[in-house]
Amino acid sequence: MTSVDPSLQRRNLTVLVAAQAFLGAQMPLLFTVGGLAGQQLAPHPCFATLPIALIVLGSMLTATPLSSFMQRYGRQAGFFVGAAGGAMGGALGAWGLAAQSFPIFLAGSLVTGIYFSSQGFLRFAAADTASEDFRPKAISYVMAAGLGAAILGPQLVKLTANEMVVPFLGTYLAVVAINVLGAFLFLGLNIPKPVAPKGSTGGRTRRELLADPRILVAIICAMVSYALMNLVMTSTPLAVVGCGFSQNNAADVVTAHVLAMFIPSFFTGHLILRFGVEKIVATGLTILAGAGIVALAGTDLYNFFGALVLLGIGWNFGFIGATTLLANSHTPAERGRVQGMNDMIVFGCVTLASLSSGGLMNCAGGDAVQGWTAVNLAMIPFLLLAGGALFWLVVKERSQTNAST
Numbered sequence: 310m311t312s313v314d315p316s317l318q319r320r321n322l323t324v325l326v327a328a329q330a331f332l333g334a335q336m337p338l339l340f341t342v343g344g345l346a347g348q349q350l351a352p353h354p355c356f357a358t359l360p361i362a363l364i365v366l367g368s369m370l371t372a373t374p375l376s377s378f379m380q381r382y383g384r385q386a387g388f389f390v391g392a393a394g395g396a397m398g399g400a401l402g403a404w405g406l407a408a409q410s411f412p413i414f415l416a417g418s419l420v421t422g423i424y425f426s427s428q429g430f431l432r433f434a435a436a437d438t439a440s441e442d443f444r445p446k447a448i449s450y451v452m453a454a455g456l457g458a459a460i461l462g463p464q465l466v467k468l469t470a471n472e473m474v475v476p477f478l479g480t481y482l483a484v485v486a487i488n489v490l491g492a493f494l495f496l497g498l499n500i501p502k503p504v505a506p507k508g509s510t511g512g513r514t515r516r517e518l519l520a521d522p523r524i525l526v527a528i529i530c531a532m533v534s535y536a537l538m539n540l541v542m543t544s545t546p547l548a549v550v551g552c553g554f555s556q557n558n559a560a561d562v563v564t565a566h567v568l569a570m571f572i573p574s575f576f577t578g579h580l581i582l583r584f585g586v587e588k589i590v591a592t593g594l595t596i597l598a599g600a601g602i603v604a605l606a607g608t609d610l611y612n613f614f615g616a617l618v619l620l621g622i623g624w625n626f627g628f629i630g631a632t633t634l635l636a637n638s639h640t641p642a643e644r645g646r647v648q649g650m651n652d653m654i655v656f657g658c659v660t661l662a663s664l665s666s667g668g669l670m671n672c673a674g675g676d677a678v679q680g681w682t683a684v685n686l687a688m689i690p691f692l693l694l695a696g697g698a699l700f701w702l703v704v705k706e707r708s709q710t711n712a713s714t
Contacts, residue, residue, distance in 0.1 A: 325434055331461070333457070335487055342546075343361040352411065358663055366422060371394075374649075376648050389495055392491055399484030402414055403478055426652065444636060448632055463560040463561070523638040528631075532659075538570075540688070543662070545613065547671070548670060548681040554610060562614055570624055574629065577625060586637075590634070593630060594627055
């Protein structure tokens with residue numbers, strides 16, 4: 310195994326943690342206001358969450374080329390591209406709001422996806438210069454930095470949403486500022502580009518990678534964890550406001566959710582090392598099911614808080630566990646291929662979840678309660694898919710272990 314420079318490991322981890330905390334504030338910010346702003350501009354209520362769906366679509370479309378770009382030019386260059394995309398997307402979003410143009414606003418959302426795609430690689434970058442034993446903790450610490458984003462993003466919504474004549478215009482201008490300032494953090498990043506071994510063709514093909522049971526199950530569990538989190542979170546502000554609560558209540562619920570997404574990261578890595586990655590992913594899927602049960606139990610404010618907190622914890626265990634499983638299942642030469650493929654599949658499904666969220670919420674019933682019920686019932690088949698895939702992997706590996714002994 311290649312030796313690890315402890316000082317380089319600490320330096321890169323510090324930069325990535327800071328980037329996740331500051332630049333990551335865009336995620337709760339845009340997911341809080343995207344649907345509400347879209348509801349104001351959209352020609353039909355069913356299209357209210359289309360701006361959020363296009364953010365995720367942009368992430369899906371750029372995941373593979375951005376991963377290949379990072380493989381060739383390095384992580385630092387890729388993260389600069391991501392910040393530039395975030396700034397351009399914020400500017401187009403502000404322009405769309407000022408001009409009351411839904412198409413321009415949607416274009417901004419699509420471009421914003423470039424940043425969201427790059428943010429997804431922060432967790433993989435944490436593993437690049439980490440030792441094998443420290444890798445789960447490094448991934449967890451970067452994800453834990455989302456705690457800062459969870460606090461900063463919704464507070465910026467409260468400060469900026471109504472500060473200009475056009476609602477949410479100030480919020481999108483704040484997105485531009487976050488990306489411009491946050492890009493300077495990456496000047497301190499130093500992750501060497503991977504060098505393929507002599508005579509290597511760059512590792513397995515995408516088809517061969519998907520034939521690896523651990524990689525396949527890692528992708529399925531990451532896909533389900535992220536897509537279901539997005540499905541429910543995208544509808545949450547609309548459901549909270551639709552059930553008679555305020556925009557500030559919606560922001561507070563999203564704050565609680567994002568805190569729950571990232572606080573467990575302080576110990577998720579330790580739990581993975583102690584109990585094994587499969588058990589942590591299984592726990593995450595179980596907690597996601599619990600979130601759906603709490604949401605279906607009622608539409609009081611405490612139901613929203615309880616469901617979204619469980620949703621965040623379940624996502625954390627499921628997604629970080631799946632990321633760790635994937636990071637330990639490929640070689641450095643395969644990094645760009647497998648990570649890009651993973652995020653393309655994950656964000657493709659998250660795009661469908663975002664599109665479905667608005668349709669289920671606004672068009673699947675006669676009121677907000679019926680729409681919210683439809684959103685949460687939609688979780689069931691996908692939880693069964695991920696749970697079944699994980700069970701299959703555990704049984705398969707246990708059988709192989711027994712056969713070898």
